[in-house]
Amino acid sequence: MSLLSITSVSKTYGSSARALIDVSLTVPAGARTAIVGPSGSGKTTLLKLIAGFERPDAGRITLDGTDLAGEGIHVPAHKRGIGIVSQDGALFPHLTVGENIGFGLPRRQEGRDQRIAALMNMVELDADMGSRRPHQLSGGQQQRVALARALALEPRLMLLDEPFSALDTGLRDTMRRTVARILAASGTTSILVTHDQGEALSFADHVAVFREGRLVQAGSPQSLYRRPADRQTALFLGDAVLLDAVVTSGQAETVLGTIPVSTTDDASDRGGSTAHKLVMLRPEQLRIRWLGLGEADLVKGARARVLESEFGGGLCRLTVEVGEGPSRAVLDLRVSGFDVAAPGETVAIEVVGQGHVLPG
Amino acid sequence: MPHADAKSFAVAPNATPGHLSGSQRERARVAYPLVTLPALLVALVSLIPLGFVAVVTVQTGWDQVVALVFRGRVGDLLINTALLEAATVPLTIVLAVALAWLTERTNLPFSRLWAWLAVAPLAVPAFVHSYAWISLVPGLKGLGGGVLVSVLAYFPFLYLPVAAQLRRLDPAIEDAAASLGLSPWRVFVRAVLPQLRVAICGGSLLVGLHLLAEYGLFVMIRFDTFSTAIVDQFQSAFNGPAANMLSGVLVLCCLALLGTEALARGGERYARVGSGAPRMVTRHALGPWIWPALALNLVTAALAIGVPFTTLTRWLAIGGFDIWPLQAVGNAVLQTVLLAVMGGMLTTVAAAPMAWLSVRAPGRLQRILEACHYYVGSLPGVVVALALVTITVRLVLPLYQTFATLLLAYGLLFLPRALVALRASIAQAPVELERAAMALGRAPLQAVRVTTMRLAAPGAAASTALVALGITNELTATLMLSPTGVETLATKFWSLTSEIDYVAAAPYALMMIVLSLPLTLVLHRQSSRASGSAA
Numbered sequence: 001m002s003l004l005s006i007t008s009v010s011k012t013y014g015s016s017a018r019a020l021i022d023v024s025l026t027v028p029a030g031a032r033t034a035i036v037g038p039s040g041s042g043k044t045t046l047l048k049l050i051a052g053f054e055r056p057d058a059g060r061i062t063l064d065g066t067d068l069a070g071e072g073i074h075v076p077a078h079k080r081g082i083g084i085v086s087q088d089g090a091l092f093p094h095l096t097v098g099e100n101i102g103f104g105l106p107r108r109q110e111g112r113d114q115r116i117a118a119l120m121n122m123v124e125l126d127a128d129m130g131s132r133r134p135h136q137l138s139g140g141q142q143q144r145v146a147l148a149r150a151l152a153l154e155p156r157l158m159l160l161d162e163p164f165s166a167l168d169t170g171l172r173d174t175m176r177r178t179v180a181r182i183l184a185a186s187g188t189t190s191i192l193v194t195h196d197q198g199e200a201l202s203f204a205d206h207v208a209v210f211r212e213g214r215l216v217q218a219g220s221p222q223s224l225y226r227r228p229a230d231r232q233t234a235l236f237l238g239d240a241v242l243l244d245a246v247v248t249s250g251q252a253e254t255v256l257g258t259i260p261v262s263t264t265d266d267a268s269d270r271g272g273s274t275a276h277k278l279v280m281l282r283p284e285q286l287r288i289r290w291l292g293l294g295e296a297d298l299v300k301g302a303r304a305r306v307l308e309s310e311f312g313g314g315l316c317r318l319t320v321e322v323g324e325g326p327s328r329a330v331l332d333l334r335v336s337g338f339d340v341a342a343p344g345e346t347v348a349i350e351v352v353g354q355g356h357v358l359p360g
Numbered sequence: 361m362p363h364a365d366a367k368s369f370a371v372a373p374n375a376t377p378g379h380l381s382g383s384q385r386e387r388a389r390v391a392y393p394l395v396t397l398p399a400l401l402v403a404l405v406s407l408i409p410l411g412f413v414a415v416v417t418v419q420t421g422w423d424q425v426v427a428l429v430f431r432g433r434v435g436d437l438l439i440n441t442a443l444l445e446a447a448t449v450p451l452t453i454v455l456a457v458a459l460a461w462l463t464e465r466t467n468l469p470f471s472r473l474w475a476w477l478a479v480a481p482l483a484v485p486a487f488v489h490s491y492a493w494i495s496l497v498p499g500l501k502g503l504g505g506g507v508l509v510s511v512l513a514y515f516p517f518l519y520l521p522v523a524a525q526l527r528r529l530d531p532a533i534e535d536a537a538a539s540l541g542l543s544p545w546r547v548f549v550r551a552v553l554p555q556l557r558v559a560i561c562g563g564s565l566l567v568g569l570h571l572l573a574e575y576g577l578f579v580m581i582r583f584d585t586f587s588t589a590i591v592d593q594f595q596s597a598f599n600g601p602a603a604n605m606l607s608g609v610l611v612l613c614c615l616a617l618l619g620t621e622a623l624a625r626g627g628e629r630y631a632r633v634g635s636g637a638p639r640m641v642t643r644h645a646l647g648p649w650i651w652p653a654l655a656l657n658l659v660t661a662a663l664a665i666g667v668p669f670t671t672l673t674r675w676l677a678i679g680g681f682d683i684w685p686l687q688a689v690g691n692a693v694l695q696t697v698l699l700a701v702m703g704g705m706l707t708t709v710a711a712a713p714m715a716w717l718s719v720r721a722p723g724r725l726q727r728i729l730e731a732c733h734y735y736v737g738s739l740p741g742v743v744v745a746l747a748l749v750t751i752t753v754r755l756v757l758p759l760y761q762t763f764a765t766l767l768l769a770y771g772l773l774f775l776p777r778a779l780v781a782l783r784a785s786i787a788q789a790p791v792e793l794e795r796a797a798m799a800l801g802r803a804p805l806q807a808v809r810v811t812t813m814r815l816a817a818p819g820a821a822a823s824t825a826l827v828a829l830g831i832t833n834e835l836t837a838t839l840m841l842s843p844t845g846v847e848t849l850a851t852k853f854w855s856l857t858s859e860i861d862y863v864a865a866a867p868y869a870l871m872m873i874v875l876s877l878p879l880t881l882v883l884h885r886q887s888s889r890a891s892g893s894a895a
Contacts, residue, residue, distance in 0.1 A: 053535055053642070077538035078547075084539040090532035094554040103550075104540030146536070153541060 003029035003189050004050065004157060009059030011045050019045040021213045023059070027157075027191060027206070032183060034192045034200035037210030038236070043193045046210070047159055050191070051084055052077035064156055083150030083158040083188075088166050089142040091134035097145050098130035104153045119148040123182060140171045147179060151186060158183065158190040164199060176203055197237045201225060209233055225282070227262055227356050234280045234358060241286065241331055245279040245355075252279045252355055255323040256286075256302045259355040279355040283334050287350040288318065290341045301350030304331070306341045316340050320347060392721055399713040403732035406772060409739055412747035413611050416604045428605040437586050437606070441613060443503055444571055444585065448510045449564050455511060456518035456563065457556065459660060461548075462653050464526040466644045474657045476884065478519045481664040483880040485833040485850065486513040487576025488869045492668040494580050495675065495862055506583040512664040513577065514570055518563030520883070525559040526552075531642050544644070558625055565621040572613055573740030575836040576854060586610040587836065590742045594749075594840060604750070607743045614738055672873075675866035683864050688852070693871055696848040699763075700831040700875075703770035704824035707778045710771055711823065715782035716812075720791060730779075737776035741837035744772050749840060761843045769837045774830045778823040785819020786812060822882075829879040833872060849875075 004027040011020040020042045027033045035043045048054040050061060052068065052075060060070035063082070068075045091100050102116045109115075117127060123144040134142055143163055150158060163179070164172045180203055183190050194200050200207050201221040208218040209229075217229040228234040231242070245252035245259075252261045261279055289299050304320035307330065318333045318341065333349075341347050417425055428434075456478075462468045463475040481489070490509045493500055500508070529552065537551040538544070575587040586606055593603035646653055676683070714733050717726050736744070748769050752760040759765050789812040797807035835850045842851060853868035 051535065051539060053538070076544075077535070078541050078543055080539075081541070082539060084536060086532045086536065088532070090530060090536040092533060092537075092551055092554070094557070103537070104542075149536070149540065155539075159539075 002026040003064055004191075005062045006046070006050070007060045007062070009046070009049060009056045009061065011042075011049060011054065011056050013045075018213050020049070020056075023210075023213075023215045025208055025215055025218060027189065029189050030187060031205045032180065032190050032192065032203060033206040033208065034194060034204035035208050035210060036194055036197055036200035038195055040212070041210040042213040043195075043210045044161065045213075047084075047161055047191070047193050050157075051082055051159055052080050081153065081156050083153065083155030084161060085143065085146045085150050085158070085163045086161045087163065088139075089134070089146035089163075091142055091145055091149075093134055095134075096130065097125070097132050097134065097137065100134065100145055101130075101148045101152055103149055115152065119152055122151065122186070123148040124178065139167050140175050143167070143175060144178075147182065151182075151188070154186075155188065158188045160190060160192040162194055163192075165194070165196065172199075179203075201237070209236065211236075226354075228280070229359070231278065231280075231358050234356075239283050239334070241281045241283055241333075242358075243279045243281065243329065243355075244327075245277055245357075247275050247277045247279070247357055252277070252357065254279055254355070255327050255329045256281075256349055256351055259351050261355040261357050278358045280358055281351060281355050285352050285355075286333060287352060288333055288335045289348045289350070290339050291346050291348055299348045301348040304347050304349055306343050306345050306347060308343055309340050311337065311340060313337055318347070320349070322349065392717065395713045395717055396725075399717050399729050402710050402714060402775075403729040405768075406732045406736040406775065408751065409736060409744050409747040409772065410611065412750060413604070413608045413743070416601070416750070417608055420601050420605065424601060425605060428602055429609060433589070434606070434609060437584060437589055438609070438613075440503070440584055441572065441586060444506055444510070444583070445568055445617075447503065447507045448514070448571055449568055451507065451511050452515045452518050452567050453560055453564060455660065456515045456522050457553075457560070458656060459515075460519050460523040460526055462646075462657065464523050465642075466646050466653065468646060468650070468653055468657070474661070475523065477657070477661040477665055478523075479516050479880060479884040481513060482516045482883065483873050483876040484513070484665075484668045485576075485835070485869075485872055485876070486510075486570070486574050487580060487835060487850075487854070488872065489513040489664075489668060490577040490580040491853075491857055491862065491865065491869065492671040495671040496667055501582040503583060505581040506578055509577055509581060510567075510571060510574075512660075512667075514567045515660075515664070517566045517570070518560065521559035521563045522556055525556050529555055534642075561621050561625040565617060568617045568621075569614065569738050569740075572610060572617070573742070573836070575742060575839075580857070586613065587740055587742045590746065591836065591840070594742075594746065603746060607746050610740060611743055614740070618735075618738060668873075672866055672870055675863045676870065679863040679866060684867055689867050689871065692847050692849045692852045692868060693875075695846055696832055696850070696871075696875070699766070699770070699846075699848060700828035701824070702763075703767050703774070703831045704778075704826075704828035706767055707771045707774050707827045708782065708820050708823040711775055711778035711782055712820075715779055715786050718779075718783055719786045733779055734776050736772045737774065739773075741769070741773055741834060742840070744769050745837040745840035761841065763843060763846075766838065766841045766843070766846075769841050770827070770831050770834065773834070773837060774827040777826040777830060781823035781826055782816065782819050785816045785822070788819075789815035825879055825882070829876055832875050 006023060006025045006027075009020055009023045010018075012018050023042070023046065035046060037043045045054065049056050049069065055074050056069055061068045062070075063080070066075075067073050068080055091097075092103065095103065098116050098120075101119050102112055105112050105115060116130065120127060120130060125141060125144050125148070129137070129141070134145065137145065146163070160179070164175050167175055176199060192200065192203050194203075201224075204221060206218070207221050207224050209216045209224065211232065216233055217224060224233070225237050228237055234240045234242075243252075243254040243256065245254040245261075247253075247261060250260060252259045259279065259281070287301070289301070291299060291303075302322055304322040306318060306320050308317075308319040310317040314337050315334050316337045318335050320331050320333060322329050322331060331349075335341075420428070459474070459478050463471045463478065468474065484492075486509070489512060490505075493505070493509050497505075533551055533555075534547050537547040542550060572585070573587060574585070575591055578585050578588050579591075586609065590603050590606045590610065593600065593606060597603065711733065714730060718730050748765050749760070752762075752765055793811040793815070794804075794807045797811050798804060802810060832848075833850060834848075835854055838848055838851050839854065842848070847855075849868045849872045853865050853872070856862075856865035856868065
């Protein structure tokens with residue numbers, strides 16, 4: 001069941017800057033959706049359109065069956081019932097933490113103080129922090145206050161605008177898990193906007209990738225990571241090994257041997273036709289074995305010569321060369337730091353799982 | 361000019377000594393005796409006016425003080441002052457906030473032009489504003505007239521800080537308030553207005569102090585305040601106890617204002633919480649409100665700029681070439697510029713040790729000395745002048761009505777302006793630069809000269825210019841202290857208008873505006889840049 005549906009939405013700033021081009025997206029109820037893309041991809045514009053801070057030039061936005069924006073319709077932000085947590089919390093500097101959290105609650109509402117206390121408890125803030133000022137809190141605490149403030153009104157939809165990017169790396173992961181847990185506990189549908197693909201993949205049940213104002217691909221984190229729609233998306237979502245291949249009915253002949261492959265576009269490679277394609281593998285699909293003396297024959301996989309090796313602690317980098325002549329390829333691999341091969345030595349590369357054929 | 365980010369830089373050097381332990385800080389403070397001593401001296405001189413009021417009160421004797429203070433006249437003046445403040449300050453706040461909001465945060469057409477026009481009245485001295493109004497509406501007088509002209513003359517003092525603060529606000533906060541279900545008007549009242557509190561308090565204090573200190577404006581509009589009463593007393597009975605006691609009450613009024621402002625401002629922090637650059641400020645669409653908004657800007661500009669401009673033009677046209685006795689006007693310009701530049705440089709030199717100390721060696725002693733520097737600037741010119749008249753007459757008669765005394769009065773009145781400008785630019789020269797210069801083989805004083813003094817030079821120029829602007833338009837102290845034969849543009853203008861010769865006074869008013877205009881423009885640009893605006 002979809003809670004929010006965005007239909008053919010476009011937005012242009014000024015006379016030329018096209019921020020969003022014909023975007024359609026549905027957000028399932030109760031789920032966590034991530035909108036991810038590099039800066040300038042239009043993700044923040046989309047968020048502003050959903051929140052009601054901007055109006056779309058064309059298209060329609062519907063929440064729970066009610067039109068929020070469309071031809072001649074614009075429900076102002078304060079009547080949408082959509083919560084928002086922004087990059088640095090946007091806490092009111094002139095109010096205490098408690099007053100910030102209770103900002104949206106009617107002043108004379110019965111049980112207001114208890115509600116604030118419950119919200120603070122929900123976001124795991126100590127009760128005695130209620131009388132502090134925002135600037136006395138750490139970055140992570142500020143974000144919890146912002147979340148509690150937005151949750152106070154029990155919004156139908158919660159927008160998270162890069163809420164973790166101002167935090168330190170360690171804190172970021174903890175906060176992400178905490179926020180995911182709190183949202184799940186309160187059953188709030190949420191949309192996370194981020195430029196960090198790792199954050200998007202680990203936070204959301206549903207990911208939408210944006211680039212240059214367009215929605216490139218949407219789906220589960222696993223499907224996007226394993227079967228990206230194109231080369232740019234593949235590289236945006238993580239490290240990738242890209243190989244030239246001859247693809248015939250589910251099999252790809254590559255320099256690393258024959259690999260079973262999948263495609264995003266089912267129609268294109270059915271029917272046994274042969275085509276030169278680009279096949280993507282994720283680095284963790286490559287098992288690299290150092291070939292000691294004598295056991296060389298027992299190890300499966302393509303042989304590769306080590307060109308460079310760079311020690312990096314637990315995870316090391318290996319630049320290897322596979323194949324010869326026109327099919328020669330140089331690959332950058334990540335290997336365990338436990339037994340790193342030296343330049344000039346030979347390693348075996350075995351492919352695990354399916355490769356993915358990229359279109360074009 | 362001080363750099364745009366003066367404010368943010370100012371914090372950094374202060375932070376360093378915070379890490380020092382108590383004993384280290386003690387040593388650091390004593391380590392600059394060559395700077396502390398002159399700062400101490402300036403601070404002591406700053407205390408002269410207050411000391412004068414205290415000494416005179418004691419000398420007058422309790423019975424006479426009671427007789428002079430608790431009388432109907434003082435009561436009337438107090439009521440007048442209270443009414444003036446209570447009517448002018450709120451009106452000014454409403455006008456300035458409305459204009460600042462419209463020019464900074466809405467899609468008002470020609471917003472840059474309106475912003476300029478909202479600052480431009482600063483170039484017109486307050487008593488020239490009232491001169492213009494009296495010329496236009498000869499019947500204008502009393503509280504109503506005083507409030508009208510005061511609001512028009514002083515609203516830029518509030519407009520400037522409020523507009524700067526509005527540009528600095530994080531729009532994400534307004535978005536957050538809207539997403540919490542607040543209508544646009546309630547967002548303004550509950551989320552924006554509270555964040556303007558510091559700017560409003562500071563600007564209101566400035567307006568309030570000017571209302572207490574202003575003499576020329578209220579004489580023309582025939583509205584009695586303490587300042588006009590003191591000058592009247594002074595002119596009829598010289599420095600009698602009556603004038604002195606009135607100035608004592610006036611000082612108490614100033615202190616009351618300072619206290620009220622401190623209470624209203626509170627110890628709150630309104631800086632942006634969180635890291636990262638704030639987003640671009642969004643402008644609200646006015647829709648049909650665009651017409652009333654334009655009308656408000658237009659009417660304000662017409663009253664605050666149009667009226668002085670048209671009356672001046674009219675008088676100048678009536679007078680033709682005959683009212684330009686080149687020697688008299690030229691002489692007044694020359695004397696004004698000379699006094700302004702000398703006073704500006706002197707004040708800058710006097711403020712330099714304190715500015716340096718407050719950046720490099722903050723501590724308790726420094727804060728006390730700095731408070732002395734600041735408080736004296738909030739005293740009305742009439743109080744400072746009266747104190748200096750009495751002291752020179754009683755103690756050092758040769759100094760009475762000399763340039764030295766006049767310059768001293770200017771120094772006292774405009775010390776805070778110099779301090780603020782210098783402080784900001786010195787704060788931009790981190791101590792690390794001096795250390796680097798020393799590590800590269802420069803002797804300590806030489807290191808200060810090639811780094812900090814070099815970097816603070818624009819600040820010194822700004823400080824000189826700001827003080828010079830103040831001196832150009834200063835009337836009260838100049839009237840009471842200037843040596844015989846000295847006539848600045850302000851005093852010449854004043855003597856001519858006192859003879860109701862409005863036509864002959866016009867060239868002097870024009871010259872004051874011409875001299876003030878460039879500095880007003882600089883002030884406007886500075887405030888735009890200080891808040892990181894591209895405007």
